[in-house]
Amino acid sequence: MSKLLLNLRNVPDDEADDVRAMLENQKISFHETSPSIWGVSSGGIWVTEDADFADAKRAMADYQKQRGARARDEYAAAKRAGTAETFASVVRAQPVRVALLVLAILFVLGLMALPAILLRG
Template sequence: MTNHLMNLRHVPDDEADEIRELFETHNVSYYETPPSRWGISMGGFWVHDNEEAQRARALLQAYQQERLRRQRDAYEEDLAAGRVGGFWHRLRRRPVTTLAACLAIAVILALTVAPFVTL
C-alpha cells in the first residue's frame, strides 16, 4: 500500500533537497510527485512499503526537529543582529514601501466594507 510521507506544498527548495539527500543517504526507496502550479495537487514524498514508511517517518521526524532547531537559531541570530523585526522595524527600514502597503490595505478594506456601510 502506498504511504504518503510528506506534503510538498509550500516546502522551500532547500528543505526538499535536504530530505531527498536524507532519503538517498539512508537508502529509502521513495518516489516524489511535484505539487501543481495552481495548488490543486499537493505533491509529496511517497513509499510503497509499510515498514519502509515507518523507517522514513522516523528519519523525517529527526530531520524536522534538527531543522527546527537550526531555523530558530538562525532567526535568533538575525533578531540579535537587527536584520529582522516587526512592523516598526520594517517602517524604519523602508518607510515609503511600508506606508504604500498600508495605504493599499486601507483602500481595499474601504472598498470591501463600503457596500455594507451604505445600506
C-alpha cells in the same frame, strides 16, 4: 501502497532536497509527485514501501528537530547581530505592500462590521 511523507506546499527547495537526501541515505525507496497545472495539488514525497514508512517518519521527525534548532539558532544570531527581520524593517523595505495589506485588513474588518452597523440603525 505509497504513503505521503511530505506535502511540498510552501516547502523551500533546500528542505525538500534535504529530505530526499535523508531518504536516500536511509535506503528508503520513495517517489515524488509534481504540482498540478491548476494548483490544486502541490506535489509530495511519497514512501513507496509500507514497511519503510515508520522508519521514514522517525527520520523525518529527527530531521525536523535538527532543522528547527538550526533555524532558531540562525534567528537568534541574526537578532544579536541586528539583522533579523522586524515589522519596521519590512515597512522600510516595502512600504506600498504594507500599506495595501493594512487597507485590505481594514476593508475586511469593515465588511464584517457592516451587518452589525446596519442592524443597529
